[in-house]
Amino acid sequence: MPGNPSPKSGSKLCINRSKQAPKFAADQVELLPQNTIILDSIADGVFTVDPDWRITFFNRAAQEITGIPAAAALGRPCCDVLRTSLCESACLLGHTMETGESVINRLVRIHRADGKELPISVSTALLRDDQGQVIGGVETFRDLSPAEELHRETRQHRLGDIISKSPLMQRIFELLPQIARTDSTVLIQGESGTGKELVARALHNLSPRSRGPFVAVNCGALPDTLLESELFGHTAGAFTDARRDRQGRFAAAEGGTLFLDECGDISPALQARLLRVLEERAYTPLGSSKSVKADVRIVTATNKDLAQLVAAGDFRKDLFYRINVVKLQLPLLTERKEDIPLLAAHYIDRFNRLQNKNIQGLNQETLAIFLGHDWPGNIRELENAIEHAFILCPQGEILPEHLPDHLQGEHHLGPATNALTLQEQEKRVLWEALERHQWRRLATARELGIDKNTLRRKIKRFGLAPPLAGELEE
Numbered sequence: 001m002p003g004n005p006s007p008k009s010g011s012k013l014c015i016n017r018s019k020q021a022p023k024f025a026a027d028q029v030e031l032l033p034q035n036t037i038i039l040d041s042i043a044d045g046v047f048t049v050d051p052d053w054r055i056t057f058f059n060r061a062a063q064e065i066t067g068i069p070a071a072a073a074l075g076r077p078c079c080d081v082l083r084t085s086l087c088e089s090a091c092l093l094g095h096t097m098e099t100g101e102s103v104i105n106r107l108v109r110i111h112r113a114d115g116k117e118l119p120i121s122v123s124t125a126l127l128r129d130d131q132g133q134v135i136g137g138v139e140t141f142r143d144l145s146p147a148e149e150l151h152r153e154t155r156q157h158r159l160g161d162i163i164s165k166s167p168l169m170q171r172i173f174e175l176l177p178q179i180a181r182t183d184s185t186v187l188i189q190g191e192s193g194t195g196k197e198l199v200a201r202a203l204h205n206l207s208p209r210s211r212g213p214f215v216a217v218n219c220g221a222l223p224d225t226l227l228e229s230e231l232f233g234h235t236a237g238a239f240t241d242a243r244r245d246r247q248g249r250f251a252a253a254e255g256g257t258l259f260l261d262e263c264g265d266i267s268p269a270l271q272a273r274l275l276r277v278l279e280e281r282a283y284t285p286l287g288s289s290k291s292v293k294a295d296v297r298i299v300t301a302t303n304k305d306l307a308q309l310v311a312a313g314d315f316r317k318d319l320f321y322r323i324n325v326v327k328l329q330l331p332l333l334t335e336r337k338e339d340i341p342l343l344a345a346h347y348i349d350r351f352n353r354l355q356n357k358n359i360q361g362l363n364q365e366t367l368a369i370f371l372g373h374d375w376p377g378n379i380r381e382l383e384n385a386i387e388h389a390f391i392l393c394p395q396g397e398i399l400p401e402h403l404p405d406h407l408q409g410e411h412h413l414g415p416a417t418n419a420l421t422l423q424e425q426e427k428r429v430l431w432e433a434l435e436r437h438q439w440r441r442l443a444t445a446r447e448l449g450i451d452k453n454t455l456r457r458k459i460k461r462f463g464l465a466p467p468l469a470g471e472l473e474e
Contacts, residue, residue, distance in 0.1 A: 043454055045120075045141045048127055049093065053077050056136065064453050065120070065143045067113035078139075083111045084122075096124040097137045105358065105396050107144070119144040121360060144360065146451050160202035162195060163346050166336035172199070172328055180206035185278065185323050188301040190330030193380030196301040197261060199328060204257040209297055212256025215249050220262035228270055234286035250283055253296045263323065264304035264315065275319045298323065333375040333382065338436060338447050340370050343379060347386040348398075355390055363397040367448060369407055371429045427462045434459075439466045 036057070039046050045062035047055050055078050058070040066073075066082065073081045078093065092103045103124040109117050120141040127136040157165040159173045179186060180203050188196045197216060204214045222230055233248030249258060260266075266274065277283045278298060282291045300323045309315035333340070344367075348359055362370065375381050389402040400408055430448070437443040441459075445452040458464075 043142075045143075046138065047073070047078065047081075048136055048138045049078050050136045053079075053094075055081060062141070065112075065118065065141070066110065067116075084108045084120075092122050093124045093137045093139045096126060097134075100126060100134075102126075105360065107358075110141075119148050142360075143451055146445065149446060157342060160205055161198050162202055163342050164336060164339045165342060166331065166339050168331040168336055169339070172330070175328070176202055177206050179203060179326050179328075181208070183297050184325040185297075186299045186326045186328065187306070187324045188299065188328045188330065189306070190301075190303065191332055191378055192303045193378030194330040194332065195379050196303075196330060197259065199330065200257070200259040200261075200299045200301060203299060204259075204297075207257070207297070209256050213253050214257050214259065215253035216259040216261060217249050218261045220265035224267045224270055227266070228273065229286050231270075232273070232283050232285050235288045245285075248283075248285065250277070250294050250296055251292070255295055257297045257299055260298065260300045262302055263300040264302035264306055264309060268314075268316065271316045271319050275316065275322060278319075278322045333378040337371055338433075340382070341367065341447055343382055344370065344386060347383050351387060351390045357390065358395060359390060359393055360397050363399055364450065365400050366398050366403065368429045369400060369403065371433070371448075373407060427464070430455075430458055430462065431464060434464065434466070 036059075039057070040060040042059070043061055045065045046057070046059040047062050048057040050056050054075055055073050058068075058073040058081075062073075063069055068081055079091070092106055092108070096102055103122060106122045107119060108122055109119050111117055121144055122139060122141045124137060124139045126134050127138045129135050157163060157170075159176065162169070162173075164170065164173070176199070186200075186203060188199050190196050200216070201214060204210060217227075217230060219227060229246070229248065231248050231250055233246050233251055236244045260274075273283070277294060280291075281295075282293050284291050306315055306320050306324070310317050310320050341362075344362055348361060351357070352359055370382070370385075377384070385404055385407060386398070388404045389398045392402040393399070433444045433447055434441075437447065441452055441455055445455040448455070450458075
């Protein structure tokens with residue numbers, strides 16, 4: 001934000017800037033009434049300054065974000081009103097007014113009227129009259145405190161690489177340290193993409209074996225003959241092309257944890273060998289006659305119902321009971337939709353680091369699409385959707401047009417697929433979130449990733465009220 005050009009401000013930087021400032025048109029910054037109405041209706045803060053750096057317009061969102069009424073801001077130097085971390089050193093609007101170069105989505109911090117510090121994203125541009133002459137500057141800014149709060153919440157609701165505040169997952173979080181202290185075999189069941197390997201890794205990292213290796217094998221990715229060699233190893237000459245001895249995954253996991261993913265795809269013959277390892281804690285490499293002791297903890301996972309496979313005769317009953325000592329059932333993403341904003345923030349942070357970008361988050365329409373989608377691919381589908389958006393989104397927020405086609409279709413073709421307009425979809429998402437949090441506005445705003453004042457305006461706009469509101473008030 002620009003400094004005060006007046007000597008009364010006591011700012012040497014601002015005095016120098018007033019000497020270097022380009023010539024401006026003499027016209028004062030004036031906005032047409034219809035423009036004022038439009039700017040007052042948007043969620044971003046907007047203010048304009050005249051050639052003397054004094055505020056000439058201060059929209060409604062700017063008042064809410066800063067806590068300063070327009071009457072107190074108008075006519076004052078913007079550095080006295082906004083009080084950002086850059087006002088006295090590298091004023092962004094000042095840079096734009098001196099060079100003509102706009103600033104886009106620069107992160108700064110301001111101090112509200114109540115003393116609270118807020119992170120905001122700032123963009124600036126020159127303000128011109130009908131003849132194209134510069135008559136001042138305009139700055140827009142967005143309150144990033146909900147996103148910052150979401151990131152803090154992400155850290156608070158994290159166990160290893162697993163992020164969740166869902167009661168279903170919190171129960172698993174409570175169990176994992178207790179299970180990790182033992183060497184019991186664990187069965188993790190869940191649909192593809194629900195995070196079974198992340199849970200297995202968390203178990204390993206919380207266990208006394210954490211300094212040992214964690215070795216993962218996808219049993220469904222290899223044919224039976226190769227899987228046997230992969231697990232137990234082989235000796236030279238055990239089969240064609242076996243020219244030398246080779247250790248298997250059991251040997252590689254010695255002293256640590258072996259994670260057998262998609263164990264429901266193991267053939268009956270290999271199931272018998274695996275059962276022997278679990279019972280005797282020993283295995284025999286392919287082509288060898290010598291048994292090898294195995295100091296390995298086994299964690300298994302599957303997206304199939306093993307009990308049904310046992311009933312159908314496709315999975316050994318004795319092996320099922322051996323691996324089903326402790327069972328963890330992972331919920332679908334659609335059963336823990338309160339985690340979607342947290343997971344989205346996590347993946348946005350991750351891809352920002354990997355791709356050296358500064359994507360700020362999901363905009364409200366995109367978030368509504370995410371909360372309304374069924375996510376048949378679960379967390380993996382969510383991660384892929386955000387990675388796809390990073391390819392198309394250059395900066396700022398992820399918009400619906402940055403999403404994969406099937407999600408864009410849900411956005412553009414909403415009335416045809418579910419008989420709801422976009423506004424009705426937003427109303428439904430808002431209602432469902434309020435219901436999940438028993439109409440606690442702060443908790444609802446955090447889940448949706450919006451400011452509580454924005455939530456209040458939406459509740460009023462849609463005319464939402466809790467059931468039996470009168471009785472609740474009593």
